[in-house]
Amino acid sequence: MTTTGLQPPPAATDRAALTVRGLRKQYAGRSVLDGVDLEVRAGECFALLGPNGAGKTTAIEVLEGVRSRDAGEVTVLGEDPATAGRAWRARIGVVSQGEAAGPALTVQETLDHFAAYHATPRSTADLLDAVGLADSSGTRVARLSGGQRRRLAVALGVQGRPELVFLDEPTTGMDPVARRQFWQLIRELRAAGTTVLLTTHYLDEAAELADRVGVIAAGRLVEVAPPDELGAALRRQATVRWLDDGAWREVRTEQPAAVLRDLLAEHPHGEVPGLAVTRPGLEDVYLQLVGAGAPEVDA
Ligand SMILES: Nc1ncnc2c1ncn2[C@@H]1O[C@H](COP(=O)(O)OP(=O)(O)OP(=O)(O)O)[C@@H](O)[C@H]1O
Numbered sequence: 270m271t272t273t274g275l276q277p278p279p280a281a282t283d284r285a286a287l288t289v290r291g292l293r294k295q296y297a298g299r300s301v302l303d304g305v306d307l308e309v310r311a312g313e314c315f316a317l318l319g320p321n322g323a324g325k326t327t328a329i330e331v332l333e334g335v336r337s338r339d340a341g342e343v344t345v346l347g348e349d350p351a352t353a354g355r356a357w358r359a360r361i362g363v364v365s366q367g368e369a370a371g372p373a374l375t376v377q378e379t380l381d382h383f384a385a386y387h388a389t390p391r392s393t394a395d396l397l398d399a400v401g402l403a404d405s406s407g408t409r410v411a412r413l414s415g416g417q418r419r420r421l422a423v424a425l426g427v428q429g430r431p432e433l434v435f436l437d438e439p440t441t442g443m444d445p446v447a448r449r450q451f452w453q454l455i456r457e458l459r460a461a462g463t464t465v466l467l468t469t470h471y472l473d474e475a476a477e478l479a480d481r482v483g484v485i486a487a488g489r490l491v492e493v494a495p496p497d498e499l500g501a502a503l504r505r506q507a508t509v510r511w512l513d514d515g516a517w518r519e520v521r522t523e524q525p526a527a528v529l530r531d532l533l534a535e536h537p538h539g540e541v542p543g544l545a546v547t548r549p550g551l552e553d554v555y556l557q558l559v560g561a562g563a564p565e566v567d568a
Pocket residue numbers: 296297301319320321322323324325326327328
């Protein structure tokens with residue numbers, strides 16, 4: 270695997286790698302996906318965020334062609350995953366939440382074994398390096414830690430040089446070093462033009478890797494935007510906080526400078542005690558979008 274140094278990644282193209290229109294899915298009459306529309310461009314890294322049970326895995330499995338849908342149009346690399354054949358499957362890589370390999374083989378044997386299923390597999394040595402498993406190549410899969418198993422799953426998912434790779438919570442259980450190693454792998458895949466669709470609960474991961482983030486809640490995509498533009502209306506709101514005779518005062522405003530001017534005019538000879546101006550970060554915005562407990566933003 271080659272490293273990309275400090276070169277910027279190539280821009281995603283205008284060509285769609287996948288499109289989803291009106292995707293619906295129910296389990297036992299309970300709606301999990303309630304009309305999802307989504308387009309991921311070729312070469313793009315797209316992160317799907319959402320709380321537990323929001324339907325991320327269901328959506329990704331429909332796109333992988335391993336789960337049926339009740340309604341909607343889905344096109345992935347030009348084909349409907351529900352009917353696409355082996356040639357199409359060879360063009361996608363899958364890292365699911367489940368176990369990716371049997372327990373009896375070693376890491377090296379596992380990668381060598383699955384290499385035979387691909388026309389032009391990445392070399393086992395490169396994969397071991399890329400996911401940081403070189404020192405564990407002789408370890409049986411049964412003896413790997415949870416985080417090491419995730420690394421092996423990631424290696425297997427990208428082994429066949431897929432055009433499009435689906436990663437469902439790829440870094441769950443990984444230690445911070447392994448996560449950063451994984452991030453580097455994703456940057457390298459993206460630099461090579463691979464389209465990446467991942468789900469994650471880590472907002473820093475989405476911010477670090479994704480060109481765009483989609484937030485799914487109550488069966489719908491409630492917002493799609495680049496990470497630093499997510500919840501733009503919410504982010505415009507600043508909170509000005511200060512101590513007034515020992516009691517905290519707080520004002521939410523789109524014009525914090527005006528509030529500060531008034532405050533400074535009231536304190537001509539000294540500091541405003543406890544003064545702070547903050548804006549919501551990605552986590553605050555996310556919590557607002559999924560309706561989970563962050564403070565309301567006033568107009
Ligand atoms: N095979 C199934 N049969 C019945 N219900 C299911 C099935 N698979 C998932 N569900 C339910 O559908 C909802 C969405 O599940 P899904 O796994 O797609 O969510 P998720 O967003 O991936 O969650 P998490 O972040 O916890 O992985 C959940 O309430 C789950 O219990």
